[in-house]
Amino acid sequence: MQMHNPPHPGEVIRELCLEPLGLSVTEAAEALGVSRKTLSAILNGRAGISPEMAIRLSIAFDTTAESWLTQQFQYELWYAEQRRKDLKVRKLVA
Template sequence: MLMHNPPHPGEVIRELCLDPLGLSVTAAAEALGVSRKTLSAVLNGKAGISPEMAIRLSIAFDTSAESWLNQQSQFELWHAEQHRNELKVKKLVAA
């Protein structure tokens, strides 16, 4: 079952990881081994969580990479579902 309008994983990173630790974007990016621009794009919902970023986050915050990828997948799927009726798809059935 899809969550209703799930947050972008970047919001989760900011609210549950960076803010409680008092980390700036610059400090977090350095710890993750990515550029500030890369992390900022994720935090601002302009980029998604890649498998590599999921692994980086899992190491830095002692979480699972799968949880980050699942959040990204749920976010993307919910937004795609909002346009389901616009898709031109025919149902296939056995003859």
């Protein structure tokens, strides 16, 4: 079932993972083994969750990589659906 206007996974990371633990972006980036720039791009919705980042998040926050990738997929699909009417596609049905 498709969610209505799902949050970007970066918003989830910030609000449900970093803030409750009192972690700065720099501290979280170090713990995840990524640059501050990389994590900041995700937290600010400028980048998505890659499979590797999903694994990093799953290790750091004791979650599953699938849950992070599912969130990313739902976010991207919802936004793509908003542009459905603009797509120039012809039905190919027998």
